[in-house]
Amino acid sequence: MHAGDDTTPAARLQMLHTEYLQPGRGPQNERVTTSTTPAAPLRLAVYDHIKAAVDEATAHTRTVAPGAEPRPTELASLYEWVVASTAHLDTARQQARDALIYRQGLEHAILMGDTAVIRRHPCPACSTWSLFWRTERRQAICVNRHCTDGDGTSWSWTLAQIAHDHIARGLATVSRAT
Structure with a gap:
């Protein structure tokens, strides 16, 4: 990942905050207020998503590394903090951490309307x-007609999977290359 890369989970989270939190941008699936109630000054679904992502990353880090430094206030530094705070963990726990960060990056992209991020992954089956x-x-959903379960139903995958x-x-x- 290089500077200016807008495909990292941190860059996507920051972009959600700076570009998509205010009304008028992104998917138009926000709650609509009545004419007697003023509109929310920000997109509540985006705000809730950002808060949930930060809370999940923080809770995960605090669970596996209770002595971690305080979480940074800047969103762009959140995932760096998570990685730095858990660098001492065994490979399996680091893999779980990396999967959490990667999943959140996919969630951020999808919330911004970029569902093509899914196309960049092979079907796990x-x-x-x-x-x-x-x-x-x-x-x-895997659309390969040969990739079905025993009942002929296409395999489906969560972002976590x-x-x-x-x-x-x-x-x-990496292990094969070394």
């Missing part, structure tokens, strides 16, 4: 590039 995001199910698979594949590639 058949390894083909056949995943599509289904908003109504909040899952990725995709993130776990992505991180595991990355570790497998």
Whole structure:
């Protein structure tokens, strides 16, 4: 990841805060107020998402590293803090941390309307590039007609499963290369 990379989870979280928190940008699925009540000065769904992501990352870090330094107030530094605070953990716990961060990055992108991030991942079952995001199910669906369960139903994957698979594949590639 290099400076200016807007595809990192931290950059996406910061972009949600600076670009999508104010009304008028992003998906138009916000709660609508009546004409007698003024509109909220910010997008409540985006605010709730940012708060939940920060709270989850903080809780995870505090659970596995109770002695961690205080969390930074800048959103752009949140994930750096999580990684630095948990660098001493064993490989399995670092993998779980990385999957949490990666999943949150996918969530941030999808909230900003970028569902194509799912297409950049192979299906965990058949390894083909056949995943599509289904908003109504909040899952990725494999459209490969040969990738079905015993009943002929297409496999579907949560963002947590995709993130776990992505991180595991990355570790497998690194271990094969060394």
